[in-house]
Amino acid sequence: MARKQAKQEEVDVVDWLRGLPKAELHLHLEGTILPETLVELSRRHDAIPLTMDAARELYKYEDFIGFLMSFKAVTERLRGPDDYELITYNMVRELAAQGVLHAEVYISFGIIYYWKKTEVEPYVEAIERGRIRGEKEFGTTVLWIIDAVRHFGVEEAARVFRKAAELRATYPSIVGIGIGGDEARGGANLFRELYAEARAAGLRLTAHAGESVGPESIWSAINIGAERVGHALSAQQDRELMDVLAEKQIPLEINVTSNVKTGCCTGVDQHPVKLYFESGLMVTINSDDPPMFGSDLLGEYVMVHDRFEFSLEQMRELAANSVEASFLPPDRKLALLQRVEQYGW
Numbered sequence: 001m002a003r004k005q006a007k008q009e010e011v012d013v014v015d016w017l018r019g020l021p022k023a024e025l026h027l028h029l030e031g032t033i034l035p036e037t038l039v040e041l042s043r044r045h046d047a048i049p050l051t052m053d054a055a056r057e058l059y060k061y062e063d064f065i066g067f068l069m070s071f072k073a074v075t076e077r078l079r080g081p082d083d084y085e086l087i088t089y090n091m092v093r094e095l096a097a098q099g100v101l102h103a104e105v106y107i108s109f110g111i112i113y114y115w116k117k118t119e120v121e122p123y124v125e126a127i128e129r130g131r132i133r134g135e136k137e138f139g140t141t142v143l144w145i146i147d148a149v150r151h152f153g154v155e156e157a158a159r160v161f162r163k164a165a166e167l168r169a170t171y172p173s174i175v176g177i178g179i180g181g182d183e184a185r186g187g188a189n190l191f192r193e194l195y196a197e198a199r200a201a202g203l204r205l206t207a208h209a210g211e212s213v214g215p216e217s218i219w220s221a222i223n224i225g226a227e228r229v230g231h232a233l234s235a236q237q238d239r240e241l242m243d244v245l246a247e248k249q250i251p252l253e254i255n256v257t258s259n260v261k262t263g264c265c266t267g268v269d270q271h272p273v274k275l276y277f278e279s280g281l282m283v284t285i286n287s288d289d290p291p292m293f294g295s296d297l298l299g300e301y302v303m304v305h306d307r308f309e310f311s312l313e314q315m316r317e318l319a320a321n322s323v324e325a326s327f328l329p330p331d332r333k334l335a336l337l338q339r340v341e342q343y344g345w
């Protein structure tokens, strides 16, 4: 193949990784707000709007509690539906600039139900406006995964998932559901029946698992039918689990910088991403809450290439995995996979 004989060693790695067609599979809408967007939201809502410097300060924290406080300080400036339209549109623009052709993004109905004490419909409508406008302008497609907070309990998750199933009829871009939150306070097995119900309603199943607790959480997630696992950091502690993940090719939504910044992983060099890849697990690279972690998807691709010595061909494989593991229909998947394969030097 002639293109591969072209000068791979002469490529600018960052430019090449930016142009590499890829999908983002683990990203939280509320976690995509850039400081610039926060200033814009603050102008809408605060009597004395934040300066750019003050906005940037809000993204600095020392530990996990600090991170949660930061996240809250940023997201509490999301008030009305229009704010959601703005952050959605800006998110699509930022993704497109990193060479992301498709993204599957978590929306937390919990934040809307609990913090705003209101119905989700006007917010979903606004989010969809932002998505459609962004897709038209920048070409990056987005599907939504509605996630529930584990420690809010089964009843609340039922409310979230049933609303997702109901809204799917109007908004086919709602493709799946997931659970996040505190794994120690809500084992996935509690949600078994709800997962079965969601699957019967045509929704795809994901779960955050093995981020802050041990491998039993990942076993639980796959046992209730999760088709993709978010983080899966603790799988490395369980050889048998690693074998099952490899054999079944269950896609893992890996978030290296997130795991380090939240303290779930002690350092980049301790992260198992390369071990997983070399053990034949289905690894995808993702960014989680990028501005909160001082990263983005392109930054993650550059960092793992650098720190873990993935070759550029292996980076192409990671990008292909992200498309393969997406919930896109087969024809679109195939078209995107061809673009990944044909991407030259």
Ligand SMILES: [Zn+2]
Pocket (backbone or CB within 6 Å): 026, 028, 180, 208, 230, 288
């Ligand atoms: Zn996450």
